[in-house]
Amino acid sequence: MYSEMRDAPEPLGTPGRALAVGAHPDDIEFGCGGTLARWAAAGCEVTMVVVTDGSKGSWDPAVDPSELAARRAAEQATAAAQIGASKVVQLDYVDGELEYSMELRRRICEQIRLAKPDVLLSHDPWKRYQIHPDHRATGLGAVDAMVAARDPLFFPEMGIDPHRPGAMLLWAADEPDHWEPIESSFDTKLDALLSHSSQGETTMGDAQASAEARNAFRERIHSWAVNNAASTDFDLAEAFKRLTP
Ligand SMILES: [Zn+2]
Numbered sequence: 720m721y722s723e724m725r726d727a728p729e730p731l732g733t734p735g736r737a738l739a740v741g742a743h744p745d746d747i748e749f750g751c752g753g754t755l756a757r758w759a760a761a762g763c764e765v766t767m768v769v770v771t772d773g774s775k776g777s778w779d780p781a782v783d784p785s786e787l788a789a790r791r792a793a794e795q796a797t798a799a800a801q802i803g804a805s806k807v808v809q810l811d812y813v814d815g816e817l818e819y820s821m822e823l824r825r826r827i828c829e830q831i832r833l834a835k836p837d838v839l840l841s842h843d844p845w846k847r848y849q850i851h852p853d854h855r856a857t858g859l860g861a862v863d864a865m866v867a868a869r870d871p872l873f874f875p876e877m878g879i880d881p882h883r884p885g886a887m888l889l890w891a892a893d894e895p896d897h898w899e900p901i902e903s904s905f906d907t908k909l910d911a912l913l914s915h916s917s918q919g920e921t922t923m924g925d926a927q928a929s930a931e932a933r934n935a936f937r938e939r940i941h942s943w944a945v946n947n948a949a950s951t952d953f954d955l956a957e958a959f960k961r962l963t964p
Contacts, residue, residue: 727951728961730899731886733761734837738884740768740827740861742842742853743776743814744795745915745922750890751840752802752908753901753944754957759803760904766806766834767799768827770857775814778921788814790917798911806834817853819860825874827864832879839865843889843960858889865964884964892960900953901944909937 737758741747747755747767759765773791774784792809799807810826817823831839843849844858867873869883888897901908912923913936919927926936941955948956 727898728896730897731838733758734763734885736764736766736834736836737838737840738766738768738831738834738836740770740830740839740841740857740864742770742817742851742857744769744773744791745798745912745918746842746854746857747840748798748802748908748911748915750842751888751899751957751959752798752911753904753955754840754888754899755804756802756904756907756911757899757901765802765804766808766830766836767795767802767804768808768810768830769795770810770823770827770860771812771814771817771853772809773814773917776918776921784814787917791915794915794917798914801907801911801914803907815853817856819856823856823860824863824867825877827860828867828874829877829879831864831868831884832877832882835882837885839884839887839964840959841887841889843892846891846893849891854891862887862889862962865962869964887962887964888959889962890957890959892958895947895958895960897959897961898947898951898953898956899959900948900951900956902953902955905941905944905955909940912936912940 739747772788774788841861842854842858944955947958
């Protein structure tokens with residue numbers, strides 16, 4: 720029996736519903752886009768919650784933040800369609816200025832109770848040396864919202880039934896202990912990332928500008944997935960810390 724055990728635990732079965740909570744447009748695609756795409760292709764109902772408006776995602780000091788936010792919302796809708804997500808919810812906090820608050824916890828809790836996911840996914844708030852404040856606040860907000868969502872005495876004024884997800888997966892995990900294969904959905908993940916064309920310069924090495932840059936970006940995402948899969952039987956994977964709510 721024990722000789723058959725692998726290094727890595729089994730991936731989850733396809734959930735009926737999954738909810739991913741990301742700080743910015745494109746965070747969900749980087750963190751779990753391949754996993755969501757594979758699940759969606761197998762019939763999972765995927766909801767994406769994007770907490771901030773992405774209005775600081777540019778190196779161009781002349782850019783109009785509200786125009787950038789509108790462009791990024793459109794890019795997010797395209798990426799969501801590629802992944803097969805059925806819904807995108809924008810919470811529209813100002814990019815870069817997100818602070819952990821009871822209101823943030825309540826608003827994510829509301830989305831969990833509405834979507835009733837079997838699996839909840841978000842940033843790992845305990846990732847050491849994570850410097851982006853929005854990533855820390857979103858991850859902590861999502862974990863705390865999960866705790867609130869399952870118990871009826873939290874936010875009873877919401878008037879929505881409590882809901883307890885079966886699993887929570889944290890991406891960019893400090894201590895990953897769970898992996899999901901993405902061989903079948905790697906190209907979809909890449910296409911969804913590339914749909915965030917406003918982010919080409921800042922996070923994708925100008926991948927949309929030339930075939931060479933696109934290939935270099937593909938290679939970067941591919942090696943990341945290969946490294947993630949190192950302790951598993953898969954070729955390509957996304958890595959997570961798994962919490963059991
Ligand atoms: Zn981000």
